[in-house]
Amino acid sequence: MIADLTLAVELKSADPVALTAAHALTHRLGFGKVLAELRRMDLWRLRVEAAGIPDALALAGSWITGSNRFVNPNKHVYELSARGGEGAGSAGRGSGRVAWVVATSEPDLDGEAAARLIRDRFGGRELVEARRAVAWMLRFAPAVNPAEVRRLAESMAVARSRTRGLLANPHFQPVAIVREPRSPEAAIEIWG
């Protein structure tokens, strides 16, 4: 079988990239009254040929800890999970004021390089595919109408001009926006 795994990697400490992005969004682009919190994480999709999910998780775990390519244990925490669980990617029952923006890159050079490394260093012929995305979690202020969340997230995410949008340049970084996924990893479902 081919197991579809998701690796979510986040900094243990304050994320300077997210802080800088939040500062630009709130102080330069006029989202000061609507953006309450911004987080960022790396998402990896690893498709692994294995006898079962436990084997796939163990194999991918050995690549992750053995390569330093995905995770630096000094500064990162991570979760590795199998995709496709019940309810993944569906709307949750939160405040309605959280959106995840998942930005990929065309072409996915990081994914290709990671796959090459796994095959070269570990002989990892079981790795079918590696893909990378950056996920931004946007939590909006209580005053924001939940019906506006998707539109606001889109206007923060897609860079249209120096006064509109920031997180992804649409000429090489396509984005997908998920409102209230049950877990950050679930946002990755938009990869299809």
Place this chain on the structure above:
Amino acid sequence: MTPRFPIAVLQLPGVNCEHETALALEAAGLAAEIVRWTRKDLDGFAGFVIPGGFSFQDRVRAGAVAAREPVLTAVARAAEDGRPVLGICNGAQVLVEAGLVPDLDQEGQIEMGLAPNSIPGRRGYYCNWVYMTPTARGLQSAFGRAFAPNEVVPVLAAHGEGRFVTKDPAVEAAMRSGEIVGFRYVRADGGPARGFPWNPNGSLADAAGVMNARGNVLALMPHPERAAWLRQVGWEVDGTWGAARRSGQGDRAALSGPGPGHRIFTSIRLYLEARAPDGVRTGAERAIVEPKP
């Protein structure tokens, strides 16, 4: 020669080429002044250069955060006035992210991106000599007047995100036709680049530098300030510049002469002299205006 044209070298947090860029401008007869990004009174400058480096540590995306800083409003105003605006490497990324290049719609939309290098079998930062030549439009621009047609000049590439890309069909057509490409990567003999290493990043249309339609704003990925004197040219460089460098070994006077990158900065001076023969001094706010028809 007394420098007549004050040029602002914009010191955004994280840039690291401002001093060598200022020296290269001064060597071309321009009055360079390094100005911090928080400075407000910038309208008296005859032009701007945004130098290379890593503004805001390339956080979010190279050039993206710097492009949202208020100082870019002054740069945009200069671009609109027809004053020369040159972005080198990270400066090029800032201009693209600010929508000042190519700005075909003239409304400041971001019409392209500088994506990570696409190099067969590897990824990331690439640093080496490359060769570029001005296009026909580049020769007419504010940055090509000191070049000869089809002249091949060696310059240094040093970037991880230098691949000009666009999803806008009109911009792509303008790049392929050469309408907005000021400089193209070529082989050392002037032939088409046709891939790595001559095109060091996979840039669309072999573009090394993309301009606005008017030709007074240039986003240039290679570093001309690192080849502004002959002594800076690499021993291993091909062509006439490499030969001149090797034959000049031991000759201080020869090695202190201009290098290939000098032409970019001289071109800016020639452009300014053509626009305002009496020059502009610091404080003469926005004295450079378009010539009356």
